[in-house]
Amino acid sequence: MLFKGKSLSAELLNDGIVEMKFDAEGSVNKFDQATFEEYRAAVAAINNCADAKGVLVTSGKSAFIVGADITEFLETFKEPEEALVPWVKAASDVFDSFEDIQLPTVAAINGFALGGGCEMTLVCDYRVADTTASIGLPEVKLGLMPGFGGTVRLPRLIGADNAIEWMSTGKAHKAAAAMAVGAVDAVVAPEHLRDAAVSMLKQAIDGKLDWKAKRQPKLEPLKLNPTETIMTFNTCKGMIAAKAGKHYPAPMVTVKTIEAAAGLDRAGAMHLENVGFAKLAKTDAATAQIGLFMADQVIKGKAKKAGKMATKAVNKAAVLGAGIMGGGIAYQSAYKGTPIVMKDINNEALDLGLNTASGILTKLVERGRMNAKKMAGVLNNITPSLSYDNVKDVDIVVEAVVENPKIKGLVLAEVEGVVADDAIITSNTSTISIDLLAESIQRKDKFCGMHFFNPVHKMPLVEVIRGKETSDETVAAVVAYAAKMGKSPIVVNDCPGFYVNRVLFPYFAGFSQLVIEGADFTAVDKVMEKQFGWPMGPAYLLDVVGIDTADHCTGVMSAGFPTRMQKIGNDPVSKMYNNDRLGQKNGKGFYDYGTDKRGKPTKVPSAVAYELIGNTEHTDFSADEIIARVMIPMVNEVVRCLEEGIVDTAAEADMGLIYGLGFPPFRGGPIRYLETVGIEKFIEMADKYAHLGEIYQVTDGMREMAKSGKSYFMTDVKTA
Numbered sequence: 001m002l003f004k005g006k007s008l009s010a011e012l013l014n015d016g017i018v019e020m021k022f023d024a025e026g027s028v029n030k031f032d033q034a035t036f037e038e039y040r041a042a043v044a045a046i047n048n049c050a051d052a053k054g055v056l057v058t059s060g061k062s063a064f065i066v067g068a069d070i071t072e073f074l075e076t077f078k079e080p081e082e083a084l085v086p087w088v089k090a091a092s093d094v095f096d097s098f099e100d101i102q103l104p105t106v107a108a109i110n111g112f113a114l115g116g117g118c119e120m121t122l123v124c125d126y127r128v129a130d131t132t133a134s135i136g137l138p139e140v141k142l143g144l145m146p147g148f149g150g151t152v153r154l155p156r157l158i159g160a161d162n163a164i165e166w167m168s169t170g171k172a173h174k175a176a177a178a179m180a181v182g183a184v185d186a187v188v189a190p191e192h193l194r195d196a197a198v199s200m201l202k203q204a205i206d207g208k209l210d211w212k213a214k215r216q217p218k219l220e221p222l223k224l225n226p227t228e229t230i231m232t233f234n235t236c237k238g239m240i241a242a243k244a245g246k247h248y249p250a251p252m253v254t255v256k257t258i259e260a261a262a263g264l265d266r267a268g269a270m271h272l273e274n275v276g277f278a279k280l281a282k283t284d285a286a287t288a289q290i291g292l293f294m295a296d297q298v299i300k301g302k303a304k305k306a307g308k309m310a311t312k313a314v315n316k317a318a319v320l321g322a323g324i325m326g327g328g329i330a331y332q333s334a335y336k337g338t339p340i341v342m343k344d345i346n347n348e349a350l351d352l353g354l355n356t357a358s359g360i361l362t363k364l365v366e367r368g369r370m371n372a373k374k375m376a377g378v379l380n381n382i383t384p385s386l387s388y389d390n391v392k393d394v395d396i397v398v399e400a401v402v403e404n405p406k407i408k409g410l411v412l413a414e415v416e417g418v419v420a421d422d423a424i425i426t427s428n429t430s431t432i433s434i435d436l437l438a439e440s441i442q443r444k445d446k447f448c449g450m451h452f453f454n455p456v457h458k459m460p461l462v463e464v465i466r467g468k469e470t471s472d473e474t475v476a477a478v479v480a481y482a483a484k485m486g487k488s489p490i491v492v493n494d495c496p497g498f499y500v501n502r503v504l505f506p507y508f509a510g511f512s513q514l515v516i517e518g519a520d521f522t523a524v525d526k527v528m529e530k531q532f533g534w535p536m537g538p539a540y541l542l543d544v545v546g547i548d549t550a551d552h553c554t555g556v557m558s559a560g561f562p563t564r565m566q567k568i569g570n571d572p573v574s575k576m577y578n579n580d581r582l583g584q585k586n587g588k589g590f591y592d593y594g595t596d597k598r599g600k601p602t603k604v605p606s607a608v609a610y611e612l613i614g615n616t617e618h619t620d621f622s623a624d625e626i627i628a629r630v631m632i633p634m635v636n637e638v639v640r641c642l643e644e645g646i647v648d649t650a651a652e653a654d655m656g657l658i659y660g661l662g663f664p665p666f667r668g669g670p671i672r673y674l675e676t677v678g679i680e681k682f683i684e685m686a687d688k689y690a691h692l693g694e695i696y697q698v699t700d701g702m703r704e705m706a707k708s709g710k711s712y713f714m715t716d717v718k719t720a
């Protein structure tokens with residue numbers, strides 16, 4: 001053995017072949033600080049081995065190398081930019097030193113070779129992949145760019161245009177696709193991977209393959225003439241500017257780095273990569289996107305744990321109500337392989353529910369993402385029913401009938417009388433207290449909320465609402481079912497609005513108050529969309545949610561939190577509601593909705609809405625003020641939910657709004673946003689508006705957090 005570490009080893013085999021094998025003690029191979037040290041030592045050992053004739057890089061795991069250890073990033077990235085340049089250079093130097101080994105090198109790639117894993121393959125002269133391989137540079141998804149030579153080597157290997165496409169989308173590529181552009185040299189069946197890689201290495205050792213010539217372009221400037229250079233980079237920059245926009249700087253910095261490095265040799269190009277990486281590592285977007293990735297891991301980890309803990313498996317489900325939500329829930333369950341009975345009290349509703357499902361499926365078939373056979377299979381998984389007969393043997397029921405506590409109570413009691421004793425019953429209510437609904441249920445331990453978001457097939461979040469008497473087993477089974485449906489479940493405790501709606505309504509209240517004071521609702525929407533990054537501003541969102549629904553929820557919230565969320569006199573939302581302006585559903589709300597001559601949907605600010613609100617003369621508010629006035633109430637309420645244990649961790653609080661409301665991902669969620677602004681600065685800002693009401697008043701807990709200099713995410717480490 002030439003070298004043996006905890007993550008990798010180097011061993012001299014027959015015929016002068018050194019096998020450098022990544023086989024970490026953990027479940028996957030990844031690059032962390034300790035692995036870099038071992039990598040450096042292994043390269044030195046190989047260079048010192050007089051009998052070595054070639055190097056084979058392999059993995060002892062089912063995946064090659066999954067990437068860099070992101071959990072180390074956030075701490076490291078707190079260092080100043082000047083310190084990050086030498087930090088990343090030290091790592092990329094190790095990769096260069098491998099590339100400089102004066103022997104032919106071949107990577108045998110199985111499974112994921114992502115990020116640093118992909119860059120490990122790029123330092124080799126040849127790459128042989130098996131059909132399980134998935135290769136890519138996903139750093140852009142974390143607001144970063146490759147930092148171990150990816151921006152230098154990949155363009156020189158597959159051309160700048162292909163490389164930019166890989167890096168700016170962050171997509172992983174199957175072996176065949178990677179080979180088509182030249183990122184790998186051969187693709188074989190998994191059982192032949194090792195032999196094929198060894199055979200290629202032997203050919204290189206024997207001089208049948210000119211490995212030096214293969215390596216050379218990676219050490220030189222890009223082979224593009226000046227016209228090609230201008231064409232390629234200008235086209236890419238134009239596309240990226242249009243697609244990524246100003247909130248996501250990573251793809252543009254990546255392209256500009258590759259462009260600036262095009263005429264340079266490896267050392268020059270690598271320096272620019274080091275500098276670009278450090279610059280991106282310091283952006284708020286990178287902090288937010290890395291935080292999101294980690295938060296998503298927290299949620300997935302919890303769902304996995306629940307899956308293991310769940311004593312009740314869900315193999316058959318029922319949804320009561322075939323409306324907007326029932327139809328969507330039936331589709332999602334069936335699509336992900338759990339057969340579901342869809343029960344309603346009238347036939348037309350059942351037809352509508354089925355049409356919703358077949359409409360989504362038809363689109364998938366039209367886009368070539370599903371075949372007709374699979375579509376038929378999914379539809380067969382939905383059993384429409386007017387009677388409870390088909391519901392008797394289900395494992396779980398999702399009640400999604402009209403939002404009326406009396407009707408829901410009756411329906412829940414009715415279904416409990418039909419299903420088996422161990423069946424779980426859930427409600428998709430968006431506002432009614434789970435404990436209140438539980439009063440209609442006998443087996444209260446087997447009852448909880450399962451709050452989906454509209455449209456069900458698109459929105460990833462499911463709030464699993466634990467009632468006072470819900471058992472842990474029930475929560476675990478429901479979390480597992482939501483995960484099986486392809487959703488991201490977050491467990492929350494019962495309170496008016498649960499988590500997502502509870503924090504959304506103070507935001508709407510902030511909006512209403514602004515409009516009452518004379519703000520133009522279109523100006524507010526514009527700032528919140530273009531500057532803050534929400535997919536829809538508050539007025540547009542209210543129209544989409546439905547003004548009637550919003551008005552109803554406002555009532556629920558004001559009853560639940562009478563001092564903080566009391567109904568606002570003159571509320572523009574109530575004015576819309578009282579004048580039958582229900583939003584998108586009846587074509588009139590803050591905006592008027594229609595179609596143009598070509599049948600395309602239109603949305604224009606409504607003159608009637610302005611009249612109703614009574615603020616045709618507008619007061620100007622600065623963008624900063626608009627953001628503060630609507631965001632402070634939301635963030636304050638999120639903090640209250642954390643303090644009251646409605647939601648467990650900051651990670652879940654962030655993901656809940658990203659997945660449930662479309663909170664701008666580059667801001668990482670409400671708590672990440674709070675900490676990016678700075679807790680102290682946020683308090684200062686909120687204090688300025690404290691006179692406007694309780695929603696603007698920060699909690700004592702937040703003041704303490706600011707004083708202690710701690711982070712809301714620190715507590716997560718303990719609880720996650």
Ligand SMILES: NC(=O)c1ccc[n+]([C@@H]2O[C@H](COP(=O)([O-])OP(=O)(O)OC[C@H]3O[C@@H](n4cnc5c(N)ncnc54)[C@H](O)[C@@H]3O)[C@@H](O)[C@H]2O)c1
Pocket residue numbers: 320321322323324325326343344345346349400401402403404407411428429430431451452453454
């Ligand atoms: N629409 C949303 O955006 C949204 C989002 C999240 C949660 N929710 C909640 O989901 C539930 C359903 O909302 P929706 O928008 O789908 O309503 P909807 O009005 O579109 O559908 C309700 C359906 O329930 C049926 N129904 C009524 N009584 C019934 C009974 N006794 N048995 C079986 N079916 C019965 C109706 O025929 C109708 O098809 C509500 O509790 C709502 O608050 C709605």
